[in-house]
Amino acid sequence: MPDERDVVLVIGAGPVGLVATASLISHGIPAKLIEATEDLAQDLRASTFHPPTLDFLNKLGIAKKLVEQGLICRTWQFRDRKNGTIATFDVSLLEGETDFPFRLQCEQWKLTAALRDYIEKHPDGELITNTKAEMVGQNDKSVWVSAKKVDGSVKKFKGRFLIGTDGARSIVRKSIGAKFDGMTIPEIFLVLSTNFHYEKAISDLANIAYISDPNEWLVLLRTLSLWRVLLPTNPDHTEDFIMAPENVEKRLQAVVPSSAPYEVVHKTAYKVHERVASKYVEGRIFLAGDAAHINNPLGGMGMNGGIHDAVNLVEKLTKVWHGAPLETMGRYERQRRKVAIETVQTQALKNRAILNAKDATQRLAYHSELREIVSDRKKHKEYVMKSAMITSLRELEKVD
Ligand SMILES: Cc1cc2nc3c(=O)[nH]c(=O)nc-3n(C[C@H](O)[C@H](O)[C@H](O)COP(=O)(O)OP(=O)(O)OC[C@H]3O[C@@H](n4cnc5c(N)ncnc54)[C@H](O)[C@@H]3O)c2cc1C
Numbered sequence: 001m002p003d004e005r006d007v008v009l010v011i012g013a014g015p016v017g018l019v020a021t022a023s024l025i026s027h028g029i030p031a032k033l034i035e036a037t038e039d040l041a042q043d044l045r046a047s048t049f050h051p052p053t054l055d056f057l058n059k060l061g062i063a064k065k066l067v068e069q070g071l072i073c074r075t076w077q078f079r080d081r082k083n084g085t086i087a088t089f090d091v092s093l094l095e096g097e098t099d100f101p102f103r104l105q106c107e108q109w110k111l112t113a114a115l116r117d118y119i120e121k122h123p124d125g126e127l128i129t130n131t132k133a134e135m136v137g138q139n140d141k142s143v144w145v146s147a148k149k150v151d152g153s154v155k156k157f158k159g160r161f162l163i164g165t166d167g168a169r170s171i172v173r174k175s176i177g178a179k180f181d182g183m184t185i186p187e188i189f190l191v192l193s194t195n196f197h198y199e200k201a202i203s204d205l206a207n208i209a210y211i212s213d214p215n216e217w218l219v220l221l222r223t224l225s226l227w228r229v230l231l232p233t234n235p236d237h238t239e240d241f242i243m244a245p246e247n248v249e250k251r252l253q254a255v256v257p258s259s260a261p262y263e264v265v266h267k268t269a270y271k272v273h274e275r276v277a278s279k280y281v282e283g284r285i286f287l288a289g290d291a292a293h294i295n296n297p298l299g300g301m302g303m304n305g306g307i308h309d310a311v312n313l314v315e316k317l318t319k320v321w322h323g324a325p326l327e328t329m330g331r332y333e334r335q336r337r338k339v340a341i342e343t344v345q346t347q348a349l350k351n352r353a354i355l356n357a358k359d360a361t362q363r364l365a366y367h368s369e370l371r372e373i374v375s376d377r378k379k380h381k382e383y384v385m386k387s388a389m390i391t392s393l394r395e396l397e398k399v400d
Helices: 015-026 049-057 062-068 108-121 171-175 241-244 246-256 304-319 325-358 358-375 377-385 390-398
Strands: 006-009 031-034 071-073 075-080 084-090 102-106 125-128 131-138 143-149 154-158 161-164 182-194 210-211 220-221 226-235 262-277 283-286
Touching: 006 015, 006 143, 006 154, 015 031, 015 049, 015 108, 015 125, 015 304, 049 062, 049 304, 049 390, 062 108, 071 283, 075 358, 084 171, 084 262, 084 358, 084 377, 125 283, 131 171, 143 161, 161 171, 161 304, 171 283, 182 246, 210 325, 220 390, 226 246, 241 246, 241 262, 262 325, 304 325, 304 390, 325 358, 325 377, 325 390, 358 377, 377 390
Parallel strands: 006 031, 006 161, 031 125, 075 210, 161 283
Antiparallel strands: 071 102, 075 084, 131 143, 143 154, 182 226, 182 262, 210 220, 220 226
16 A cells, blocks of 8 residues: 555445445555445345446446346336336337446345455555544645544544545535535335245336335335335334334235235335535545435435446546646536436436325326327437436536
């Protein structure tokens, strides 16, 4: 490792911090990645990879490994709980626009494991676990982090720049005084993973299906080994009640009745927020991923958008590292904040509105809009370009 100030410090080894670190070292910039926990998260979190994310990961030599470990989905659907398919979107219309014209369903931990391997094998990369950043600061030449080791000892790190990828409760965001305004979605999101074969029980079901209903919308997402069922849940219920096996069973039986009890392999319930940090850049300190923006998971844009942040940030930081003015980073904030607000948040909220519309006229209007889009090839492709997050990346050039 070079002089300790000649590195970029990255706080938080989720998918975004790992991509940022791997991208930095692939550009010849030494990086230290500091992670609070002992190991990388292994639980089921995001599972959708959009095509441009795979294009980026391909540059690190990781995309093909993921594709081998995931489920290629060439279509996805909006459905109605009572009336079945409303619109089936064809991601292969992206042929020629990307090397990966499909959505990949693959568990987030498979990505983080591959990136960890990449970083640990690289002489310029270092992953430091069991070390929780508590305070960060900077002057006009360097940055520092004060972190607590698991044994209670305090360790200081120094670097030239710092990237905060420490998730939704980011201490880096708080340290730079960024606000995190927005809203909390009223319902709790319950995600149940089961080995039940929904593809056999529901005719013409795509591997990714957003299912609207005025009383209880849901999402069915398939991975290689399981189906995940996402259900909105009453926030007045306690976590114990929501997670109780008999209540989970009732909810799954209401989706598709089964004579055998459901085997639930994994369950999580979480509150969902829609928030964007008031700034992503403060001097030599930058935010990316959930530390900078969080949104509902409808459309699978959280992790993907965070990875797109990391790639954009590192591209600009590489220029600054080699002598471009620090102000270059301002464009990172202008470009990626705009995407978080105008694309990710807007689309995620629209997806929720389509799913949970209660008014019959409004529901029919949404359904006709979706049917009309898939019946017109140009509109269909435009929609798929947008939902695959390609449009938001191409439009970045227009932002100075
Ligand atoms: C429990 C859970 C379930 C989810 N389920 C879904 C889902 O079903 N679908 C979906 O699309 N998205 C889901 N998400 C969201 C998705 O996982 C995130 O959008 C994605 O992980 C963002 O990546 P990130 O690297 O920005 O942040 P994170 O993945 O949150 O990573 C942040 C990392 O920083 C570390 N850290 C935090 N504070 C410090 C500190 N002070 N010092 C050092 N390290 C620190 C954390 O331990 C963590 O490893 C889920 C998230 C969570 C937390």
